[in-house]
Amino acid sequence: MSQATLESEEAAARSMDLLRFATAGSVDDGKSTLIGRLLYDTKSLFSDQLEAVEAVSAARGDEYTNLALLTDGLRAEREQGITIDVAYRYFATPRRKFIIADTPGHIQYTRNMVTGASTADLALILVDARKGLVEQSRRHAFLTSLLRVPHLVLCVNKMDLVDWDREVYEKIADEFTSFAAKLDAPDLTVIPISALEGDNIASRSEKSPWYEGPSLLHHLEHVHIASDRNLVDVRFPVQYVIRPQSTVVTDYRGYAGQVASGVLKPGDDVMVLPSGMTSKISAIDTADGPVDEAFPPMSVTVRLADEIDISRGDMICRPNNAPAVAQDVEAMVCWMDETAPLRVGAKYTIKHTTRTARAVVRGLQYRLDVNTLHRDETAPQLGLNEIGRVKLRTTIPLLADEYRRNRTTGGFILIDEATNRTVGAGMIIEAQ
């Protein structure tokens, strides 16, 4: 290979973007097989991993190589033959790098689906063509819309077992599309596949001449994600103040953080919350030198023209476009703790952007049945994997946006003060 080709390949590899997607589906719908297939078809599966899986499969007397063993890495998972926890997998094509959050389908693991979906650009839901939509398919679609995952893909799997019957596929696609419409679900794509045989995964299959859409991999490579980010509302949560104690670098005071949304430029007028003080951005620094602009997800260090008191947990925004400064928050909360339920009157630690405070549960307006979307307004508490609309009051104000507008400044976690466990995940509906 010539040096020039190598360099251009190098450059191409470096300029690829990153797509994070979460997979969901019910037990035995072939999710692990699909992931195994994606890894295999993109040459991301290594021969020693495959050999290890083949050896274990053979030792257990499996009739075929069980690709699920690739993703079920823990002893307990292998013993029970189910996926317990979110696992992350990686593969790449010449166009894109992918991070898969492989989330378990079992009903008791809704929290894992929520976890995987929280950072996903796309969610992939599998259904078994023979069974059609089941309760879990709807629940996963709902969770995807609740978590505001911008793109949704429904894979109708095991099409080989229904003889690639177009009508079967279309019935499922239509049913799901009309359900998704009720959810205010984002961009939806439906693809007929056979994960086991590899049809419509890496390339279009001849077995479905009636299907005119993309293969799954083609869709994953081309789905447009650049415009998903919020580039309008400037939100820069201050993470850490950099003040070198040095005789070489003197008088440096920079505010380090990751841009949550919007575009920051030197010269911009800014406001710092919660104080409301205003200033101008004098420079945006990185270790590689100053930059002309910063946007998500860049980690940078902002310097301001005026000496104002700013610390971790503060937020830099624009004077005419600020988040709410609020101690009263209404949010959808997914409860994640098996030991104790969320109760009205209970106090928790709340972590929101780079702010940590205490919060008391002021009320539970309703508990949502994630399968029927029925609201139970008489529910006294939220148990493990339950979701409800909750009113919180915090000890210090949060600098918050609605989650539907901003996933970073709209999301929070609740931590049990005694055990330090992460017990809840919240999505802000209203802050005042």
Place this chain on the structure above:
Amino acid sequence: MSQTKPYRVSHLDALEAESIFVMREVMAEFERPVLLFSGGKDSIVMLRLAEKAFAPARIPFPVMHVDTGHNFPEVLEYRDTRVTELGLNLVVASVQEAIDSGTVRELPDGTRNRIQTPVLLAAVEKYRFDALFGGARRDEEKARAKERMFSFRDEFGQWDPKNQRPELWSLYNGRHHPGESIRVFPLSNWTELDVWHYIAKEEIALPSIYYAHDREVVERDGMFYAVNEFIVPRAGETVETRTVRYRTVGDASQTAAVLSDADTVEKVIDEVAATRITERGATRGDDKVSEAAMEDRKREGYF
């Protein structure tokens, strides 16, 4: 950032931004962080990320080497040079000293991977470290694939895979009681290839053993081990000189080389992109002990 595609970042820039964010979170929320530094490529990349996260200030935490006593000399030399260049405080937790003082016992097979754990935990206790940065990546191994970026460890340093804290958005929960600690893995989402692309992009110097060189080796269990004071040829094994390089740097008695002509970072990237064997599969004897060797070691407190 190219002009034609505004407001987009490459995957490598996105990974870097995420890792820097994680390092700053730790610095903001913990009392005594430390970075585990072995002189291997992943911990070398971590040092670069730490430099970037806190520039123009110095890296605000010490580094710790859990030294098995079975080292490649090139790696120790690299470690000391780098530590001096960056003005870092280096803590060495020595397995040899622990053996000599009787706190741990040498295993019959002479391997020291497993007895690293109590030595690491003793150092954590001694210095009261509450956050330990490790260069582990989820693509390395199936037990790692399940681990959180902030991985809670109890007062015995144990990992409980069935009782991990959910990790949502970029909200990391580092809360812990005295004696407990958090292992932090800023490179969780990086792959071996990402690490090499980053080394090329940042022009990071590595210990020479990462690049092809001639070395006396013996072939054992299908892997090539360097002949040195820790690897003595057994009956029936022939010592031969081969052109090799190391994909991972670990305990010199456990880490094998791979046959390779890749003597530049570009050639290594080509090789890594084309390889069909994982780096641990190719080079680590210790992972082949059982199906869940890594999970079992991690439960005991290994990082």
